[in-house]
Amino acid sequence: MTTRGSSTWGSSNRTKRTKPPLSIASLSHQPPKIPKPPADYHIIPEPRPSSRRKTPRARIQTLLNAEQEAQKIVQKARAYRVQRVKDARAEAQKEIEEYRQKKEEEFKKFEAEHTGINAQAEKDAEKEIEGKLKEIEEAGKKSRAQVIEDLIKAVTTVDPKPHINSKHK
Secondary structure: OOOOOOOOOOOOOOOOOOOOOOOHHHHOOOOOOOOOOOOOOOOOOOOOOOOOOOOHHHHHHHHHHHHHHHHHHHHHHHHHHHHHHHHHHHHHHHHHHHHHHHHHHHHHHHHHHHHHHHHHHHHHHHHHHHHHHHHHHHHHHHHHHHHHHHHHHHHHOOOOOOOOOOOOO
16 A cells, blocks of 8 residues: 555556656657747847757857847947937927927018017107207297397407406405
């Protein structure tokens, strides 16, 4: 009889399990079938060994090949990144140019609206100046005779008086 925990094959009353028979085909190593990745999936394929054991040179060559493949992938990634940066800069420059044109149009519109107001204000100021000049000329014509008479009188009439700061009193 068997003790608990130790059993022999097929000695229990449960359903009988049998081991699969050994064959030469089952002893040879068959790698599991792996589905192929999509085309855009970047994995460095590992070369299949031609023999069970590789020489150190073959191992080194495999590592060098893997390193070259990795460098190619890194170069592609860098080129992609550089291209994305260039595209982003071009897009930003385009947006800046569109914004600049929009603001220039707004400024020209604003300037056109306010230039008309300034031109009207200048015309009004010129009319006001002309009116005041005419008033001054008319006042000069009216009092011209009086002004000339006062000037002649001031020049011809002399009343000598000592200056207030002088010592002679």
